[in-house]
Amino acid sequence: MTKVFIQTYGCQMNVADSDEMFTHLAARGAEYTDQLDEADIVLVNTCTVRDHAEHRAVSFLGRLAAWKKERPHRVIIFAGCAAERLGAEIQKKYPFLDILSGAKDIEHFSDRLDASGLFAAPGRAGEAPAPGLTGYVTIMRGCDFACSYCIVPSVRGPVKCLPAENILKEAAQKAAAGAKEIMLLGQTVNAYRDGQTSFADLLNRVSEVPGVERVRFTSPHPIYFTPAFLEAVKNNPKIARNVHLPVQSGSTKVLQEMKRGYTREIFLDKVRALKACGFTISTDIIVGFPTETEEDFRQTLSLVDEAEFFAAYCFKYSPRRGTPAAQMKLLDKKVLEERLDILLNRVRGLSDAAYQTQVGTVKEVLLESENKGRSSENFWVKTHKSYPVGSIVRTEIEKADGTLLFARD
Numbered sequence: 001m002t003k004v005f006i007q008t009y010g011c012q013m014n015v016a017d018s019d020e021m022f023t024h025l026a027a028r029g030a031e032y033t034d035q036l037d038e039a040d041i042v043l044v045n046t047c048t049v050r051d052h053a054e055h056r057a058v059s060f061l062g063r064l065a066a067w068k069k070e071r072p073h074r075v076i077i078f079a080g081c082a083a084e085r086l087g088a089e090i091q092k093k094y095p096f097l098d099i100l101s102g103a104k105d106i107e108h109f110s111d112r113l114d115a116s117g118l119f120a121a122p123g124r125a126g127e128a129p130a131p132g133l134t135g136y137v138t139i140m141r142g143c144d145f146a147c148s149y150c151i152v153p154s155v156r157g158p159v160k161c162l163p164a165e166n167i168l169k170e171a172a173q174k175a176a177a178g179a180k181e182i183m184l185l186g187q188t189v190n191a192y193r194d195g196q197t198s199f200a201d202l203l204n205r206v207s208e209v210p211g212v213e214r215v216r217f218t219s220p221h222p223i224y225f226t227p228a229f230l231e232a233v234k235n236n237p238k239i240a241r242n243v244h245l246p247v248q249s250g251s252t253k254v255l256q257e258m259k260r261g262y263t264r265e266i267f268l269d270k271v272r273a274l275k276a277c278g279f280t281i282s283t284d285i286i287v288g289f290p291t292e293t294e295e296d297f298r299q300t301l302s303l304v305d306e307a308e309f310f311a312a313y314c315f316k317y318s319p320r321r322g323t324p325a326a327q328m329k330l331l332d333k334k335v336l337e338e339r340l341d342i343l344l345n346r347v348r349g350l351s352d353a354a355y356q357t358q359v360g361t362v363k364e365v366l367l368e369s370e371n372k373g374r375s376s377e378n379f380w381v382k383t384h385k386s387y388p389v390g391s392i393v394r395t396e397i398e399k400a401d402g403t404l405l406f407a408r409d
């Protein structure tokens with residue numbers, strides 16, 4: 001039996017893409033292994049959002065030279081966003097690489113396998129890996145924005161929404177295979193539209209699929225959170241009350257230079273509206289965008305205080321070749337490090353503080369093990385008693401310790 005080892009870098013969309021690519025390999029008789037040593041095929045699914053992410057993927061590829069030398073029949077597939085960006089350049093540098101399949105190619109991955117001549121024609125319908133408690137479903141590919149720092153639109157291409165009927169079918173398959181929670185995926189997931197079906201309609205329809213207890217989605221763009229959206233979802237408790245809503249900067253001036261399409265005030269209005277519907281909000285922040293002044297940075301710190309995020313992921317600005325911001329002069333490295341340190345210190349306590357506010361509330365916990373699970377707002381909760389995995393327990397919260405709530409059940 002041919003065995004495939006999968007190394008995935010990057011975002012959840014890439015994780016879902018790896019599953020999809022595995023399905024095509026499975027159709028050709030491959031079986032999954034988590035042991036690189038015993039694998040015949042390696043699928044490296046790469047990210048290029050920051051230089052560091054791409055570097056990790058390329059280093060991994062470099063290390064595969066020895067793995068391939070051990071048994072020359074082994075097959076290396078280099079896929080995803082860094083593969084898209086680097087193209088033939090990477091093939092030239094690492095000639096032992098067998099198949100190159102960039103992110104835009106995902107829909108033609110099966111053809112790539114056939115064209116390589118390394119695989120027999122598919123012998124059976126490939127099965128997706130078992131979904132676990134959360135089933136990931138891609139609902140749109142690509143991005144129509146042009147944030148001035150971002151490489152994603154160039155490596156993933158323009159938005160393509162998948163037909164709602166296909167999405168519902170996939171959600172039903174995942175639920176039938178045991179998923180209780182469906183996570184809908186897209187780079188600007190809430191910009192989804194298919195004919196008359198809006199994103200809110202889709203959320204509501206997925207939540208009605210038999211077996212689906214909870215629906216999550218990532219990552220939304222602030223401008224698509226309209227009052228109409230909130231109105232459409234507010235009476236549906238199956239739509240999880242947690243969003244990852246990247247802000248990137250707290251300064252309206254920098255947001256404009258980033259071409260984000262909103263101001264600090266608009267973002268904070270969205271935060272208030274989402275919170276009023278019970279959502280917890282996590283975010284992404286970029287530190288050291290080329291035009292960021294001390295005052296701009298202070299604005300980011302004050303936005304963090306005002307928004308009271310559930311969590312914030314902070315990244316050092318990384319210039320990406322071909323993006324408009326890559327033409328700008330970089331900030332001093334030391335300034336960048338200092339700002340990152342200050343910001344990390346500011347965001348460190350956010351989650352603990354959010355957990356503390358939950359004592360005394362009542363939560364519905366979807367159990368991921370016999371006595372631990374997540375609430376709709378994404379709080380981790382430990383139950384007193386044990387329950388079957390996948391059940392939902394409604395319970396009061398007795399205490400909080402760091403980023404864990406203890407239930408009174």
Ligand code: SAH
Nearest residue numbers: 149150187219246284285286315316317318
């Ligand atoms: N589509 C999502 C973000 C996808 S990229 C959105 O628009 O919200 C994930 C995160 O990587 C971004 O939120 C941003 O914070 C970070 N990022 C993207 N490009 C970057 C760059 N050039 N340097 C540093 N961080 C970057």
Ligand code: SF4
Nearest residue numbers: 143145147150152187
């Ligand atoms: Fe990148 Fe902006 Fe698109 Fe997000 S919305 S993927 S940050 S271009």
Ligand code: F3S
Nearest residue numbers: 010011047048049081
């Ligand atoms: Fe990375 Fe591509 Fe996702 S660049 S963040 S894997 S869309």
